[in-house]
Amino acid sequence: MALISLENISFRYRRQQVIQQLDLELDDGGVLALLGPNGSGKTTLLKLMLGILHPHGGTVRLDGQDIRRIPAKERARRLAYVPQVHREAFGYRVFDVVLMGRMPHAGFLGRYGAEDRRLTDEALERMGISHLSERPYTEISGGERQMTLIARALAQGARVLVLDEPTNGLDYGNQQRLLDRLMALKQDHYTCLFTTHHPDHARRVADRVVMLQQGAILRDGSPAETVTPANVATLYGLESCTEHHHTQGEHLCCP
Numbered sequence: 001m002a003l004i005s006l007e008n009i010s011f012r013y014r015r016q017q018v019i020q021q022l023d024l025e026l027d028d029g030g031v032l033a034l035l036g037p038n039g040s041g042k043t044t045l046l047k048l049m050l051g052i053l054h055p056h057g058g059t060v061r062l063d064g065q066d067i068r069r070i071p072a073k074e075r076a077r078r079l080a081y082v083p084q085v086h087r088e089a090f091g092y093r094v095f096d097v098v099l100m101g102r103m104p105h106a107g108f109l110g111r112y113g114a115e116d117r118r119l120t121d122e123a124l125e126r127m128g129i130s131h132l133s134e135r136p137y138t139e140i141s142g143g144e145r146q147m148t149l150i151a152r153a154l155a156q157g158a159r160v161l162v163l164d165e166p167t168n169g170l171d172y173g174n175q176q177r178l179l180d181r182l183m184a185l186k187q188d189h190y191t192c193l194f195t196t197h198h199p200d201h202a203r204r205v206a207d208r209v210v211m212l213q214q215g216a217i218l219r220d221g222s223p224a225e226t227v228t229p230a231n232v233a234t235l236y237g238l239e240s241c242t243e244h245h246h247t248q249g250e251h252l253c254c255p
C-alpha cells in the first residue's frame with residue numbers, strides 16, 4: 001500500500017484551477033523531488049498531501065486512510081512539514097523553536113517533559129546546530145534557520161518529511177550541506193519529499209523526480225529518465241538546455 005496517495009485530485013483557489021485531476025503515489029523510503037516553474041502548484045500539492053488544504057475533487061490517503069479522517073495531532077506525528085524559511089516575529093531560542101516540534105506529543109495542558117527535551121537535543125545535534133541552541137531564532141542566518149526548521153521536523157518524530165524549497169536562499173556551501181543532510185536522513189530510513197528550483201539538486205539526491213507543469217504531471221520517474229536537457233527545457237519553456245559532464249557528475253546548463 002502507498003504511504004500517501006493522491007487520487008484524481010483537483011484544487012482551485014477561488015476561480016483559479018491550480019491542480020487538475022492529478023494522481024500520485026508516494027511509497028515509504030527514499031527521496032522524491034518535485035520540480036516545476038513558479039506558480040505550477042508545488043506548494044499547493046504539498047499542502048494537499050499534508051491535509052492542510054483539501055481538494056475540491058478526489059481523495060488524499062495516508063496509509064490507505066482518507067486524510068480528512070485523521071486528526072491533526074495524529075497527522076503531525078506521521079508527517080512533518082518544513083515550510084519555506086521565514087522570519088519569526090518573536091525571538092524564541094532555537095531550542096524552543098525545535099521543542100515546538102514536540103507539540104503533537106505534549107502532555108496535559110501542552111507541557112513538555114524530559115523526553116521532549118532529550119529528543120530536542122538529539123534533533124539539534126543531528127542537524128549539527130547544538131551550538132545555536134540558546135541563540136534567538138531572529139538572530140541566526142537563513143541557512144541556520146533552515147537547519148532549525150528541519151530539526152523541529154525531526155523532533156516531531158514523523159518519519160516523513162515534506163520540505164518546501166529547503167535550499168532556497170542558501171549559499172552554495174550550505175546548499176551542498178543541506179543536500180548531504182537529506183541524503184543522511186534517507187540512510188536513516190526517513191521518507192523525504194522536497195520541492196526545488198534546481199534540477200541538479202533533484203538529480204543529486206532524489207530517487208524519483210516528479211515534474212509539475214500547470215498543476216499536472218509532465219514527467220515522473222528516476223532522475224536519469226526525467227532530468228534530461230529536453231525535459232528541463234520543456235518544463236521551464238526554454239529554447240535549449242545542454243548537459244555538462246565532469247568528474248563530480250553532470251550538470252545542466254540552459255543559456
Ligand SMILES: Nc1ncnc2c1ncn2[C@@H]1O[C@H](COP(=O)(O)OP(=O)(O)OP(=O)(O)O)[C@@H](O)[C@H]1O
Nearest residue numbers: 013014016018036037038039040041042043044045
Ligand atoms: N492562498 C492563495 N490564494 C490564491 N491563490 C493562490 C494562493 N496560494 C497560491 N495561489 C496561486 O496558485 C498558484 C500555484 O501556487 P503555488 O504556491 O502552489 O505554486 P509553486 O509552484 O509552489 O510556486 P513557486 O515556485 O513560485 O513557489 C499560483 O498561481 C498562485 O498565485
